[in-house]
Every structure is written in structure tokens, then in C-alpha cells.
Amino acid sequence: MAVVNNFERDIKSIMNGESFPFDTASNINYLVSSLDDLTNNNYLMLGKIIKHFLDYQVPRLQVLDEYSKGLNSTIYSRPKRQEENKADYRRAHNFGKIIAQFVAGYTTSVPVKYTVGDDSEQKLIDTFNEYNDVATLDNELMYDVAKYGRAYELQYRDENSNNNVKLSNVFETFVIYDNTIERNPLAAVRLVEIDTLDNNQTQYSVSLYTDNEIITFANITQAVGSLKETDSTPHFYNQVPIIEYSSNRYRTGWYEDVISLIDAYDAVNSDTSNYMTDVVNSLLVISGDFQAPNGKDGVSQLINNIKQYGVLALQSGTDREGNSTSIDAKYINPEFNSTASENYQQRLFKDIFMMSNVPNLADESFGGNASGVAMRYKIFGFEQAIAQTMNSFKRSLGRRYELLGTLTSNLKGGLSNYVPVNVTFTPNLPYAVSEEVQMLTNAGIPLSRKTMYDQTHFTDATTEENNLANEKEEQLDQSEPMNDIKFDSDKGDEVDGGQEE
Structure with missing residues (x-):
């Protein structure tokens, strides 16, 4: 059996008990040559991987989670001052939250756009996205990517035959890949904490997702060992229905290096x-x-x-x-x-x-009087780094709709044939729109009324055109200033605001 996982090596615990810096074992990908490697000998290899995940990878995720909540482990674990009458404050600063929120806000606060060429396929995708509130899901996934360097989502069909996609907890999920150059996903695992035994051992419910079924096992503890299969349920995605998102090829969090x-x-x-x-x-x-x-x-x-x-x-x-x-x-x-x-x-x-x-928005140089070009230079380094994350994120989004498409090879309700979905990010940044409009008008380039309306925050082109048409039907003088139009406070009727007769 060809095994290339370095989780089998005798790697020392993370800094002899310290939480940071992280050991290499805390963020490796799990690789096997085939699915048989996991299922042979009563799933012995799968048990080893699960134990390694709980022992080595979860501690790293916990530290990164703490630093996003202001529970910075180093400052709270440092020794107390020896003098009893001396102050001993522990001031923790959640820079992790600020950095992760900026990454998620920049990329997904403006909802990601999904488009295909065919109208009927577009309607199916829009229905799927609306039903699952994909705009919120994308933001949650990107926030996890910024925090942990990884995120997971699970697709499934519920009892009402609705196609669902949900965020899966990084503390409970991982994907196992083959050892080819393509790194194809062979299986995925969800282990959910369900109970704590009398001897303080945590119990987990384990599910193994393959390309055609979901295998469940008897409740296990962190000691794991071999696994006993209790049930098997087929699914119809023809692929592993758990998708991994990553920040880059190394799966590092955005504040992990600092x-x-x-x-x-x-x-x-x-x-x-x-x-x-x-x-x-x-x-x-x-x-x-x-x-x-x-x-x-x-x-x-x-x-x-x-x-x-x-x-x-x-x-x-x-x-x-x-x-x-x-x-x-x-x-x-x-x-x-x-x-x-x-x-x-x-x-x-x-x-x-x-x-x-990540740009420091508290910097005084981020003033409102800075030009659009100057602002872009201030975030130039960030845009170079975020490009890796967005490209990686886009690949995983493509798999989401590929799963939705392959589902219909067996069931109704998905895409009739898989069609690549175009994914478009709109960075959430302030733009100097007035400068751009002024530049075009000064150059003699005309702008449509729709484009002009779309730049405003209080209306849109369709609504405004309808309002203008209605006013025209009511024979209102659209050139008359609004300040010159008054209303009778008693009758609510419009009266002439001009000179008295």
C-alpha cells in the first residue's frame, strides 16, 4: 500500500506543548493512493487520520480562532508577576478579527455574481442561490478562509428534495485527496462532538463521504483505533459532496504569520x-x-x-x-x-x-480627500495577496455548481447538463465616481441615463424611469423645481407656489 502521508511520521508535539509556532503536522493535506487504503482492515488508516486530525490539526485551528476573538493565548498564559501587590493586566488585541473581517468584506460583502449563457440554466442557479442564501454563505466561507486558511461546505438533498448547501465547521471537517498530481478528492470526513463520557473522554459521531455514499460509524473517542461501520446511505452527486476552500496552496490564515x-x-x-x-x-x-x-x-x-x-x-x-x-x-x-x-x-x-x-484604515493617510488612484496605491500590496485567495476561492465555487450539475444525472431538480458558471467578484471599495464621471463628460463621452442612475444610492434606473413615465402621464412639469411645488395641508392637493393673483 503506497502511503505518502507525513502524519505517520514521529513528529514532535507542537513546540513541546506551546501553541505557537505551529508544527508542520498541524496543516498538512491527507493523501492516500486509493479509497481502499481507507477502507481496508476495518478502516484502520481512516482511524489514524482522524486521530492525527484531532491531535495535531484541531489545536492550530483553536489558536487561530482564539486570536480572532481577543483570547490571545500567549498573553493569557504568561507567568504571573512575582510581587503580589503589583498590577498584572493582560491586554489582548483582536487584530485577527480586524484582518479576517477586512478580507471577507473586501471580497464578498458585495454578493458574488454567478452567470451562465442559457436563461433556463441561469434561473435554476438563481433559485438555488436564493434558497440557500448563497451571498451569506460565501461571506461566511471567506471569513473562515481568512481565519483558518481553509473552509468547507456540504451539499445534500433534504427530505423535501431541495438541494441544500451549508457551511461545515472546520473543527469537524477535512478532505482526503489522492496522491496524483491533480490532488483529486477521494473522500471527506465529518466528526461531530456529541457527548462527554464519565472519564472526560469526548465522543464523536463520524461520517465518511465518498463519491457515491455516506458511511457512518459507531461513536468513537479521541483514541479512535479501528472503526465499526454502522450504516451506509447512497447519494447521487457522483463526487465527494464536501468542498474545501483554501486561502492559498499552503492553507495559511491571513493573520497566522503575524x-x-x-x-x-x-x-x-x-x-x-x-x-x-x-x-x-x-x-x-x-x-x-x-x-x-x-x-x-x-x-x-x-x-x-x-x-x-x-x-x-x-x-x-x-x-x-x-x-x-x-x-x-x-x-x-x-x-x-x-x-x-x-x-x-x-x-x-x-x-x-x-x-x-492588510491596510490600516486607522492611518490618517486614509483621509476622504485622497484621490481614487492614491487609495489604490495604498492597498496595492493587499490586492496582490488577495488575488491568490480569490482565485483559489473561485475554483472551489466552480466545484459547487459542478456538483449541482452532476446531481441530475440521477435525479431531477439540478442543471440538465453541467455548464461552467462564470464567477465575478466585486471588491467592496470606495470609488471616486464623481471624478470618473467628470473625466468622461469633459472628454465629450456621453453616458446613458441608466448608467447615471446606477451611480446613485437612493434609486435605480428602472424605478426612476417608471416614476418619470407616471409623472408624464399625470402631466406634471418635470422641469419645474421641487421647491416651487407646494401642497395644500388640508386637502393634500398640489397648488401653485408662484405669485399671488
Whole structure:
């Protein structure tokens, strides 16, 4: 049996227990020579792959998920300060969320367009997209791609014979490919957590999707081992109905490369917060000859009074000659270069966006007075990087509709014959439309009324043309300014707003 999976190698655990940097094993593709490799010996190979996925790949996904929620593992796991009376703030910053949202918003906030040449086929695709709210699905898939470097969707037919496509959780899904140059998907796995046993072992429900059936297994634990098949259900897609989306050939998340910079930013910001708090709680030093309050606990009472009232009142002593002695009180503060700290934070802040190729929208240079060309130069690096993600995403979208098309070789309700679907992204960016229109009109290039209407945010060409036609039928003077048209407040009728007779 030819096996090329490096998950079988004796790879050390991720940084001896540390969550980052990630080991190579945490993001490999699973490859086998044929489907028989998975099914032989009571699915022993499949069990090994599932165990490897739970032990090595899920921890990486968990870390990436935490960094998108501001639960940055490094800052929260660093040792506590030894001094009990010192501040110990943990300031986590969810740069991951900002970066992932920008990627998903740029690519899919404006719904992706799907077109084919045939009107009947176009109607079927539009119906499928509307039924499944594909615009929202695409945005969720791209958000997962930006976070984890991968995303999954599952197609299925429900009990009402409707064709469905849904997002599949990256913590529960992976695809197994053949080891040819084409990397064709041979199978896919969904393992859903269903229960926790008394011995704190998690139980999973496992389903194996092949090109013609869905095989389910008895509930397993993370120890896995061999699998016992419990059921098999045919499907009619003629392909594996789970599709993988990826950010690039390496399946890296968009902020995965800058996690160390995020950790450094968290650390310096937390240390600054600790310093500011420690200054307030600085050590008070009293020097000189003074008389503490009388009594056994005089010094303790003095300290409590300072904490409660913030005022220090001391009575000086006298020297041998009867003269009053001097008293001095001052706080001892740790030395801290606030300017250097702030400069360091700003440098890290800029590096995070620069290294991730995502523009920093908080930058003052992103002002509203910048020209369209200037704005495009500011995101030039991002557009080079996002092209890889969009091209990879487009290939997977093509498979979505290929599945929908091949379904009808056995069932009704899909495309009569598979027709390649044209996928068009519309980047969600502000454009200097007025500059472009002015440039064309100055050059003597006419623009249609429909095009002009489509540039407005409050109406569209069809609605406005209908409104104009209705006003024309009602014999309203369309050239008359709206400010000169008044209405009778009692009757609601239009009256002449011109001069009085």
C-alpha cells in the first residue's frame, strides 16, 4: 500500500506543548493512493487520520480562532508577576478579527455574481442561490478562509428534495485527496462532538463521504483505533459532496504569520498598563525625625490614614538644641521611558498591518480627500495577496455548481447538463465616481441615463424611469423645481407656489 502521508511520521508535539509556532503536522493535506487504503482492515488508516486530525490539526485551528476573538493565548498564559501587590493586566488585541473581517468584506460583502449563457440554466442557479442564501454563505466561507486558511461546505438533498448547501465547521471537517498530481478528492470526513463520557473522554459521531455514499460509524473517542461501520446511505452527486476552500496552496490564515507581532503588542501594552497602575501604588518613603501616632500600632495607623485620605501630616522632632528637625516624604517610582514605549507600540502596530498585507484604515493617510488612484496605491500590496485567495476561492465555487450539475444525472431538480458558471467578484471599495464621471463628460463621452442612475444610492434606473413615465402621464412639469411645488395641508392637493393673483 503506497502511503505518502507525513502524519505517520514521529513528529514532535507542537513546540513541546506551546501553541505557537505551529508544527508542520498541524496543516498538512491527507493523501492516500486509493479509497481502499481507507477502507481496508476495518478502516484502520481512516482511524489514524482522524486521530492525527484531532491531535495535531484541531489545536492550530483553536489558536487561530482564539486570536480572532481577543483570547490571545500567549498573553493569557504568561507567568504571573512575582510581587503580589503589583498590577498584572493582560491586554489582548483582536487584530485577527480586524484582518479576517477586512478580507471577507473586501471580497464578498458585495454578493458574488454567478452567470451562465442559457436563461433556463441561469434561473435554476438563481433559485438555488436564493434558497440557500448563497451571498451569506460565501461571506461566511471567506471569513473562515481568512481565519483558518481553509473552509468547507456540504451539499445534500433534504427530505423535501431541495438541494441544500451549508457551511461545515472546520473543527469537524477535512478532505482526503489522492496522491496524483491533480490532488483529486477521494473522500471527506465529518466528526461531530456529541457527548462527554464519565472519564472526560469526548465522543464523536463520524461520517465518511465518498463519491457515491455516506458511511457512518459507531461513536468513537479521541483514541479512535479501528472503526465499526454502522450504516451506509447512497447519494447521487457522483463526487465527494464536501468542498474545501483554501486561502492559498499552503492553507495559511491571513493573520497566522503575524501572531508573534500581535503577542509582542499585547505584551508591551500590558506592561504599560501595569506600570501606570504601579505608579499609583508606588512606595512612599518618609525620611527624617518625625513622631508617629501614639500607640502600639502607630505606624500602621499612619499608613492606613495615607491610603484612606491621601494626606500625610507629620510632626517633626527636635534636636539636642531644641530646634525642629526636617522631614521629607516622596514616592519611589520605577523608571519608565514612556516615549520609547509608545514608539515601540506604534511600530508593532504598523508592522502587523504591513506584514499581513492588510491596510490600516486607522492611518490618517486614509483621509476622504485622497484621490481614487492614491487609495489604490495604498492597498496595492493587499490586492496582490488577495488575488491568490480569490482565485483559489473561485475554483472551489466552480466545484459547487459542478456538483449541482452532476446531481441530475440521477435525479431531477439540478442543471440538465453541467455548464461552467462564470464567477465575478466585486471588491467592496470606495470609488471616486464623481471624478470618473467628470473625466468622461469633459472628454465629450456621453453616458446613458441608466448608467447615471446606477451611480446613485437612493434609486435605480428602472424605478426612476417608471416614476418619470407616471409623472408624464399625470402631466406634471418635470422641469419645474421641487421647491416651487407646494401642497395644500388640508386637502393634500398640489397648488401653485408662484405669485399671488
